Amino acid sequence: MIMRVLIRGAGVAGLTIAHELASKGAEVEVAETAARAGGGASWFAGGMLAPWCERESAPEAVLTLGRGAADWWDAALPGHVVRNGTLVITPPRDTAELARFAARTTGSEWLDTESIETVEPGLAGRFRKALFFRDEAHLDPRRAIAALQEKLVAMGVCFHFGAALDFPDAGFDRIVDCTGACAIGEATDLRGVRGEMLILETPEVRLSRPVRLLHPRIPLYIVPRENNHFMVGATMIESDDSGPISARSVMELLNAAYALHPAFGEARVIETGAGVRPAYPDNLPRIGVDDRVIHVNGFYRHGFLLAPSVAKDVTAQIIASSKAKFAPSAGLFKPAFPTEHRNANPLEIGASR
Amino acid sequence: MLDLYGTSVSSRLLLGTARYPSPAILAEAVRASQADIVTVSLRRETAGSRTGGAFFELIRTLDVKVLPNTAGCHTVQEAVLTAKMAREVFATDWIKLEVIGNHDTLQPDVFALVEAARILTGEGFKVFPYTTDDLVVAERLLDAGCEVLMPWCAPIGSAMGPINLPALRSMRSHFPDVPLIVDAGVGRPSHAAIVMELGFDAVLLNTAVAGAGDPAAMAAAFTGAIEAGRTAFHAGMIEPRDMAVPSTPVIGKAVFS
Numbered sequence: 001m002i003m004r005v006l007i008r009g010a011g012v013a014g015l016t017i018a019h020e021l022a023s024k025g026a027e028v029e030v031a032e033t034a035a036r037a038g039g040g041a042s043w044f045a046g047g048m049l050a051p052w053c054e055r056e057s058a059p060e061a062v063l064t065l066g067r068g069a070a071d072w073w074d075a076a077l078p079g080h081v082v083r084n085g086t087l088v089i090t091p092p093r094d095t096a097e098l099a100r101f102a103a104r105t106t107g108s109e110w111l112d113t114e115s116i117e118t119v120e121p122g123l124a125g126r127f128r129k130a131l132f133f134r135d136e137a138h139l140d141p142r143r144a145i146a147a148l149q150e151k152l153v154a155m156g157v158c159f160h161f162g163a164a165l166d167f168p169d170a171g172f173d174r175i176v177d178c179t180g181a182c183a184i185g186e187a188t189d190l191r192g193v194r195g196e197m198l199i200l201e202t203p204e205v206r207l208s209r210p211v212r213l214l215h216p217r218i219p220l221y222i223v224p225r226e227n228n229h230f231m232v233g234a235t236m237i238e239s240d241d242s243g244p245i246s247a248r249s250v251m252e253l254l255n256a257a258y259a260l261h262p263a264f265g266e267a268r269v270i271e272t273g274a275g276v277r278p279a280y281p282d283n284l285p286r287i288g289v290d291d292r293v294i295h296v297n298g299f300y301r302h303g304f305l306l307a308p309s310v311a312k313d314v315t316a317q318i319i320a321s322s323k324a325k326f327a328p329s330a331g332l333f334k335p336a337f338p339t340e341h342r343n344a345n346p347l348e349i350g351a352s353r
Numbered sequence: 354m355l356d357l358y359g360t361s362v363s364s365r366l367l368l369g370t371a372r373y374p375s376p377a378i379l380a381e382a383v384r385a386s387q388a389d390i391v392t393v394s395l396r397r398e399t400a401g402s403r404t405g406g407a408f409f410e411l412i413r414t415l416d417v418k419v420l421p422n423t424a425g426c427h428t429v430q431e432a433v434l435t436a437k438m439a440r441e442v443f444a445t446d447w448i449k450l451e452v453i454g455n456h457d458t459l460q461p462d463v464f465a466l467v468e469a470a471r472i473l474t475g476e477g478f479k480v481f482p483y484t485t486d487d488l489v490v491a492e493r494l495l496d497a498g499c500e501v502l503m504p505w506c507a508p509i510g511s512a513m514g515p516i517n518l519p520a521l522r523s524m525r526s527h528f529p530d531v532p533l534i535v536d537a538g539v540g541r542p543s544h545a546a547i548v549m550e551l552g553f554d555a556v557l558l559n560t561a562v563a564g565a566g567d568p569a570a571m572a573a574a575f576t577g578a579i580e581a582g583r584t585a586f587h588a589g590m591i592e593p594r595d596m597a598v599p600s601t602p603v604i605g606k607a608v609f610s
Contacts, residue, residue, distance in 0.1 A: 057374040058374065059374075059375075100564070103566075104566060184407075190407075191376070191406065191407030191408065191411075192406065192407065216510055217510070238376075238406070238407070238408035239406055239408070240406050240407065241406075279375075281375060281376045281377040281380070281411070282375050282376075282377040282378075283374070283375040283376075283377075
């Protein structure tokens with residue numbers, strides 16, 4: 001008997017889970033209310049696979065669960081992952097921020113003016129000190145989502161775009177709900193954290209890796225993309241408002257980009273955007289089981305970083321449940337729902353059809 | 354007990370709620386601090402919408418008194434508007450009034466501050482003005498109807514601690530009966546202890562706790578330091594001198610030097 005799974009939501013969470021399940025031989029369909037994949041928070045993601053840097057403010061779990069992300073994306077989509085590390089710098093007057101960042105993280109080495117020039121020639125002579133996280137990587141989220149969708153179609157996954165919210169789930173053994181920020185207001189404790197970003201285009205700046213500019217008030221990162229594009233992000237505002245970017249945010253992001261390299265002053269603004277990240281109070285993702293529906297949500301700003309390990313966990317749970325009852329694993333399994341609903345009435349998937 | 358506009362509070366630590374790693378850690382830090390009052394920035398957290406959403410809900414569940422602030426406002430008009438919005442969102446007439454005069458140093462614009470304070474007290478607000486250690490400005494704020502003053506001890510977020518002790522001392526002695534809360538510039542518990550030893554009534558902190566490696570533990574450390582400083586102020590400290598003083602009496606020895 002082949003297990004049939006319906007995934008609601010074609011963002012990074014839904015697609016990585018679809019990939020894992022389909023690889024294990026499940027029959028997977030994806031229902032997405034929008035007209036295309038990755039239109040929610042995934043669309044505005046930086047695509048940094050940077051668990052060591054994130055550890056500055058994120059709990060240890062983000063590092064332990066995220067360190068395998070680059071390998072997963074590389075295996076799933078060969079050629080998409082750039083393994084050039086991350087550079088962390090500050091304006092000269094804020095070098096105390098760099099020391100603080102180094103004290104809160106591991107996996108970096110100090111660079112001086114000369115070694116900055118060697119590693120990132122585009123920033124030659126501009127900064128005296130930097131932290132280099134050699135093992136980090138990045139990808140272009142929009143290209144990755146499109147490629148993953150294409151691969152899934154080739155693997156036999158069926159996509160339903162423009163699907164109704166209540167897309168019928170009859171006949172499916174499991175439903176995985178990956179609706180992200182759309183579940184705010186329904187999922188207990190789920191909130192929105194607004195993020196604003198912009199994309200600049202200039203042939204005058206060359207970067208081969210994400211650069212984080214530490215500033216006491218306006219921390220920002222710049223991720224190089226194809227065609228001389230640079231993604232500049234991202235604000236963190238406690239709000240589920242997804243309206244257009246504010247003038248202040250544009251000003252702050254552009255100021256910081258200009259501080260990184262004056263040539264950004266001549267860049268063209270290709271796009272501005274604002275999205276809402278779904279997050280739980282501890283800013284860690286949760287997997288909740290409610291009968292045959294599995295809710296996966298709360299990726300906060302760590303979608304591309306944590307989705308692979310969560311997808312593996314969810315898939316392992318679904319496979320295990322086809323033979324035995326659900327059992328918590330990997331420490332990620334937090335009850336997003338009252339515990340009496342968990343483990344209730346596990347379906348014998350192997351015998352269901 | 355500290356009396357602020359007729360409300361008695363037992364904790365002398367007021368905690369800011371911005372820039373914690375997560376709301377869960379913010380809640381832990383507030384609990385660990387035993388603070389009675391937290392301050393919330395309206396302007397930055399609402400992003401144009403007036404509801405505030407889940408973050409304000411979380412603040413409301415912390416079971417502490419909310420002192421909304423006008424952080425990020427640069428004009429009288431902005432600050433007054435933000436204060437009115439705060440009164441609606443949090444159903445309180447308390448407002449921590451910030452009018453920033455310099456984008457880089459976040460120094461208060463004391464002229465606009467006095468004007469905004471006058472407007473807001475006239476409309477029934479209980480104003481907690483974020484000000485400098487300038488005595489004349491302090492006088493003007495009291496004239497404008499403020500009953501509490503919140504002088505900085507160093508620029509916001511600088512973590513430098515008290516950089517002008519004589520000014521703080523003179524402020525305390527000029528206004529012996531006005532609640533004085535040091536707001537901004539405190540970086541470590543010893544800084545908080547120093548200003549409390551000077552006789553200040555309370556300390557308001559944000560970055561020093563939110564940016565710590567373990568915010569909840571740091572909040573508890575500040576609470577201890579603030580209590581120690583307050584107790585020391587009442588206990589009467591000895592004055593420093595430039596020679597050693599043996600704690601054992603020397604009378605009876607051959608030489609009395």
